[in-house]
Structure formats: C-alpha cells, structure tokens
Amino acid sequence: MDRHSPLAHAAYHDLLRSLLDMEAGELRGTPTRVERSGKVYWYDSYRVGTEVKKRYVGEDSPALSDRLARHAAIAAAAATSQAERARLIRILRAEGFMGLDAATGSLLAAMAKAGLFRLGGTIVGTNAFRLYEGELGVRYRxxxxxxxxxxxxxxFERLSLAIDDAAAPPLAEVLADFDFDPVPSLEGNATWRWRQTRGNALVEFLTPAFGEEGLKPLKALGVSARALNHLNYLIAEPIAAALAYRAGVLVQIPRPERFAVHKLIVAARREGNDRIKAEKDRRQAAFLIDALAEDRPDDLGDAYRDALSRGPRWREHLAASLTRLPQAAARLESAGAS
Structure with missing residues (x-):
C-alpha cells in the first residue's frame, strides 16, 4: 500500500491540532458546563444587551476541556496560527495530497462556518473516505x-434535540448560496435532499433509524433527514478531520474502522439494486481494512466484533460482502481474534 511521507503525515496532524485550537479560541464569552441526561456539554455563554445567549461548543472531553482552559492564549495567537496552517497546507499539496475539489471545499467551509459540524453533523460516504488520506497517511489510487x-x-436526532444553541445554522440559506434547490419529498414539507442546479452535485442529510426508516427532523441543523438502519454504528464516536482548503476547515467524519465495516454492510444491502455502488463500497472497505490491519489492528478488531455482536442480520450482511473479499476477510478474522 502506498503511503504519504512522514513529513506529510505530521503536517496533516499539526493542521488538525491547530484547527481544533482555533475553534476553542473563537469563544465570544465564557466557557460554561451544562449537564443533561448524565452527559456534560460545553457552551460559549455571552451577553447581547441584557440577554445571555448560549452557543454550543461540544460534548465534554479532556482534550476539549484543556483547549477551553487555554482559549484566551489561543485567540491571542490567531494570526500566527493561520499563517502556520497555510504553510502546512502548502506542504500537503506539495506532497501530493488528493484533498477535495475547490467546489466541495468551499461548500464545506460555508457549512462549517454555519455551525454544521459543531452541532453534530458528520460527513459520511465517499467524501469521508477521501479524508482518511490524512488521518491514515495513505495515498489513493x-x-x-x-x-x-x-x-x-x-x-443523531437525539443529539440534535438535546442541543440548545443561540441560533440554528442557516443551512438552507448556505445551500441556496451555492445554487442548491430542495428536492421535493413525498412527506409534505420535510426536505432532506438538495440538488445543485448548475451541476450534478447532491447533498443529503441522514440520521440513524433505530428500527423504522423514514424522515425525521434534525432540529439543531434546521433540516430533515432520511433515517437509515445501521447508521448509528457508523457515526458513533466520530473524529475531527482537517480539510486542506484555504487555511484549513475543521469537519467531522466517522472512525475509519467503523466506516470500513459499515461499507461491507451497505454493499450487501445494495446488491441487486445498485451493483456499481455496491462494488465501490467493497473497494473502499477493502482499501481501509488493508491500511488499518497494518497500523490499527486493535481498532479494526474491536469494530468488527462490535458489528458481529449486533445480531444475525448484521452477520449475514458482513458474510455476504466478505465472500467477495477473501483478503479483507482474512485480515478481519485475524484482527477480530486478537
């Protein structure tokens, strides 16, 4: 498997750390802890006139708590940090990172500015797959x-309902600015898909089904989403990722080991209806399984065992895909047995 140089891999992770710091440095007021249903969330509390508003920052973690404690120092070094991020992106481009095209990069940058990823949005599908280039240091074919x-x-619908933010992100306005029109739905005014009028691009919003598939609201994001089974497995414990666009954009993607295993399940569910997409799913899964078996076999094994434990239908879907991928099957069995 082709790998990026150690210099490129280090530059990516330096870029990611800088973007995470930058987000903590953009507080307008005071970091505030809020506990709901046994979980702790952080908010930026600030005053507008006589009213105190709250802007959602994220779920509590040691890393986030540390960054919030240093937010004043991070804000003071903002100009220097931006110049450093631009330098790191030049390194990535010189090292041959595929990255994302300018049109997708500018759309994701606008979505990030509107709060999409801060409020729980996670990129899934092929655009997430592309961002593992930096996370894993791999070169794509x-x-x-x-x-x-x-x-x-x-x-997650439940996260979207739990978040109390000062204002929902104007995602419909962002999409309109990029010439996306809502695709009519059979379920009244609920819109979960937008198609670009001057091209073939399509934006879709999804949420875990937990049984019944259909459309559900994502209150914090101001959109509806198509509910799909197995998606809860994919987007549990997502990770931050750096988009090498301009001075960098902070986004969120699934854990690579969960993405790989989920693609095996999706491929089996598609088979017969969309063979071309099913084959693409298997290629993405096989590529990541090869990379993870070398660098993160424990993570891969944990994700595989987790999926197998979720019932006979999960095991059937995995087996159906792995019969076509004997090398990936052997790697998963080895990782799962360790």
Whole structure:
C-alpha cells in the first residue's frame, strides 16, 4: 500500500491540532458546563444587551476541556496560527495530497462556518473516505473509488434535540448560496435532499433509524433527514478531520474502522439494486481494512466484533460482502481474534 511521507503525515496532524485550537479560541464569552441526561456539554455563554445567549461548543472531553482552559492564549495567537496552517497546507499539496475539489471545499467551509459540524453533523460516504488520506497517511489510487458528486451529512436526532444553541445554522440559506434547490419529498414539507442546479452535485442529510426508516427532523441543523438502519454504528464516536482548503476547515467524519465495516454492510444491502455502488463500497472497505490491519489492528478488531455482536442480520450482511473479499476477510478474522 502506498503511503504519504512522514513529513506529510505530521503536517496533516499539526493542521488538525491547530484547527481544533482555533475553534476553542473563537469563544465570544465564557466557557460554561451544562449537564443533561448524565452527559456534560460545553457552551460559549455571552451577553447581547441584557440577554445571555448560549452557543454550543461540544460534548465534554479532556482534550476539549484543556483547549477551553487555554482559549484566551489561543485567540491571542490567531494570526500566527493561520499563517502556520497555510504553510502546512502548502506542504500537503506539495506532497501530493488528493484533498477535495475547490467546489466541495468551499461548500464545506460555508457549512462549517454555519455551525454544521459543531452541532453534530458528520460527513459520511465517499467524501469521508477521501479524508482518511490524512488521518491514515495513505495515498489513493486514481480511479473512481474516491470520486463523487454527492455530499452526505449524518447526525443523531437525539443529539440534535438535546442541543440548545443561540441560533440554528442557516443551512438552507448556505445551500441556496451555492445554487442548491430542495428536492421535493413525498412527506409534505420535510426536505432532506438538495440538488445543485448548475451541476450534478447532491447533498443529503441522514440520521440513524433505530428500527423504522423514514424522515425525521434534525432540529439543531434546521433540516430533515432520511433515517437509515445501521447508521448509528457508523457515526458513533466520530473524529475531527482537517480539510486542506484555504487555511484549513475543521469537519467531522466517522472512525475509519467503523466506516470500513459499515461499507461491507451497505454493499450487501445494495446488491441487486445498485451493483456499481455496491462494488465501490467493497473497494473502499477493502482499501481501509488493508491500511488499518497494518497500523490499527486493535481498532479494526474491536469494530468488527462490535458489528458481529449486533445480531444475525448484521452477520449475514458482513458474510455476504466478505465472500467477495477473501483478503479483507482474512485480515478481519485475524484482527477480530486478537
């Protein structure tokens, strides 16, 4: 498997750390802890006239708590940090990072500015696959495995309902600015898909179904989403990722080991209805399984065992895909047994 140089891998992770710091440095007021249903969330509390508003920052973690404690120092070094991020992106480009095209990059940058990822949105699908280039330090083949015109965003409905933010992100306005029109739905005014009028690009919003598939609201994001089974497995414990666009954009993607295993399940569910997409799913899964078996076998094994434990239908879907991928099956069995 082709790998990026250690210099490129280090530059990516330096870029990611800087973007995470930058987000903590953009507080307008005071970091505030809020506990709901046994979980702790952080908010930026600030005053507008006589009213105190709250802007959601994220779920509590040691890393986030540390960054919030240093937010004043991070804000003071903002100009220097931006110049450093631009330098790191030049390194990535010189090292041959595929990255994302300018049109997708500018759309994701606008979505990030509107709060999409801060409020729980997670990129899934092929655009997430492409971002593992930096996370894993791998080089992609120049074929259609990493190419797409579609952008899929997923979020948990329960997280969207739990978040109390000062203002919902104007995602419909952002999409309109990029010439996306809502695609009519059979379920009244609920819109979960937008198609670009001057091209083939499609944006879809998704959410875990937990049984019944259909459309559900994502209150914090101001959109509806198509509910899909197995998606809860994919977007549990997502990770931050750096988009090498301009001075960098902070986004969120699934854990690579969960993405790989989920793609095996999706491929089996598609088979017969969309063989071309099913084959692409298997290629993405096989590529990541090869990379993870070398660098993160414990993570891969944990994700595989988790999926197997979720019932006979999960095991059937995995077996159906792995019969076509004997090398990936052997790697998963080895990782799962360790």
């Amino acid at each position: 120049l074929d259609d495995t990493a190419r797409t015109d579609d952008l899929d965003i997923a979020s």
